Amino acid sequence: MSEQPISRYPVPDVMELPEDMRDLILGVQEKAGFIPNVFLALAHRPDELRAFFNYHDAIMLREDSKLTKAEKEMIIVATSSDNNCLYCVVAHGALLRIYSKQPLLADQLATNHNKADITPRQKAMIDFALKVSNDAGSIGDADYENLKSHGFDEEDIWDIGAITAFFGLSNRMANLTSMRPNDQFYTMGR
Known part of the structure; x- marks a missing residue:
C-alpha cells in the first residue's frame, strides 16, 4: 500500500467525526473492506461531506432512473x-x-470514448x-432531439446532466485536494 498522503488537507480521525458521518464511513468500510479516500479527504469539512453524499445518493441511487449503474459510471x-x-x-x-x-471499458472511455466498445446510444450519452x-x-433543442432519437427521455437527459455536473464538482475537489485513489481500486474488476 502507498505511503503517500491521500489529501493535501488534514484528514480527521473517523471516530471524531459527527455520528452520522462516522456511521456512513464505517458502513462503507464494512461493505467494501476499505474506506474510499474520498470519504476521508472530504471529511476535512464534515458538513460539506454530508451534503456531498446526500446529493450523490439522490442522483446515483434514484430508484426511477432508467440509466443503468454501468451507464452512470460510463458518464463519470x-x-x-x-x-x-x-x-x-x-x-x-x-x-x-x-x-x-x-x-x-473503463480504460477505453478514459482514453477516447469515440474508440470505446460502446453502442451508438451510449456514445450519444457520453457526447x-x-x-x-x-x-x-450551447446546449439546445438539437441536443435533446439527438438524445431522444436514441431512446432517452427528458428525465434521462436530466440524469445525464446532473451526474455530469455533480462529478464536475467532485473532479474539481479531488484535484484541489490532491486526492489520491486507494490502491485497491486499480485492480478491482480486472
Whole structure:
C-alpha cells in the first residue's frame, strides 16, 4: 500500500467525526473492506461531506432512473477523464468494470470514448455529458432531439446532466485536494 498522503488537507480521525458521518464511513468500510479516500479527504469539512453524499445518493441511487449503474459510471469515467481527475477515473473505473463486466471499458472511455466498445446510444450519452461538462451554455433543442432519437427521455437527459455536473464538482475537489485513489481500486474488476 502507498505511503503517500491521500489529501493535501488534514484528514480527521473517523471516530471524531459527527455520528452520522462516522456511521456512513464505517458502513462503507464494512461493505467494501476499505474506506474510499474520498470519504476521508472530504471529511476535512464534515458538513460539506454530508451534503456531498446526500446529493450523490439522490442522483446515483434514484430508484426511477432508467440509466443503468454501468451507464452512470460510463458518464463519470468519461467526464472525469476529460477533467483530468485521477481519483474519479480510477475509483469509478473500478465500479464500471464491476457493473459492466467489461474489464477493458473503463480504460477505453478514459482514453477516447469515440474508440470505446460502446453502442451508438451510449456514445450519444457520453457526447452529451461532455458537452454539459465543457460547453453547457450551447446546449439546445438539437441536443435533446439527438438524445431522444436514441431512446432517452427528458428525465434521462436530466440524469445525464446532473451526474455530469455533480462529478464536475467532485473532479474539481479531488484535484484541489490532491486526492489520491486507494490502491485497491486499480485492480478491482480486472
